[in-house]
Amino acid sequence: MLERPRRETESWRAAEPPPIALRAATRADSDFVAALADEAFGHLGNYRRILAGWFAHAGVHTEIAQCGDALLGFVMFAFIRADEDQPPIADIVAIAVHPAERRRGLGRRLLATALTRISHAAPLVGASRVGLSVAADNVAARALFESAGFRHLAAGDGRYPNGQPYLRLARALVAPQDAQRRTA
Numbered sequence: 001m002l003e004r005p006r007r008e009t010e011s012w013r014a015a016e017p018p019p020i021a022l023r024a025a026t027r028a029d030s031d032f033v034a035a036l037a038d039e040a041f042g043h044l045g046n047y048r049r050i051l052a053g054w055f056a057h058a059g060v061h062t063e064i065a066q067c068g069d070a071l072l073g074f075v076m077f078a079f080i081r082a083d084e085d086q087p088p089i090a091d092i093v094a095i096a097v098h099p100a101e102r103r104r105g106l107g108r109r110l111l112a113t114a115l116t117r118i119s120h121a122a123p124l125v126g127a128s129r130v131g132l133s134v135a136a137d138n139v140a141a142r143a144l145f146e147s148a149g150f151r152h153l154a155a156g157d158g159r160y161p162n163g164q165p166y167l168r169l170a171r172a173l174v175a176p177q178d179a180q181r182r183t184a
């Protein structure tokens with residue numbers, strides 16, 4: 001079960017919790033990622049197992065949002081080559097935020113971090129686009145992604161393992177300094 005994160009303060013008088021830090025995930029984060037994946041995406045399929053597989057894959061990068069000892073969310077991304085004749089596409093595999101922390105800008109911050117990291121690595125692998133899948137009925141996530149320049153690609157739509165429809169969104173990659181500006 002996913003527990004409510006406890007943001008520690010320096011004293012009982014402190015009005016603000018410590019700042020949220022983003023860092024690269026370690027193996028020790030695997031249980032947190034699995035539990036949050038299950039909470040956020042479990043209705044779509046066995047995402048505890050699916051994202052655990054992605055998490056363990058050497059080509060997938062995961063960033064963790066943390067406040068003190070509390071783990072608040074993650075973003076997972078990779079470069080995927082669907083066709084040997086085509087350049088790879090960057091893919092944001094998943095973004096998840098603990099339910100108690102949603103609607104506070106953390107998802108936007110995780111997305112901005114992923115786009116910056118992807119933009120830095122893209123020239124090395126020849127990627128010029130970044131894509132993602134989003135549940136067709138996830139209005140909040142769609143609004144977040146569209147505000148960051150993602151557009152619907154009808155050709156890539158499909159269904160999650162449990163049958164719910166998803167939309168495929170994509171956008172062109174931009175220079176690293178522009179990636180943060182577009183999502184700020």
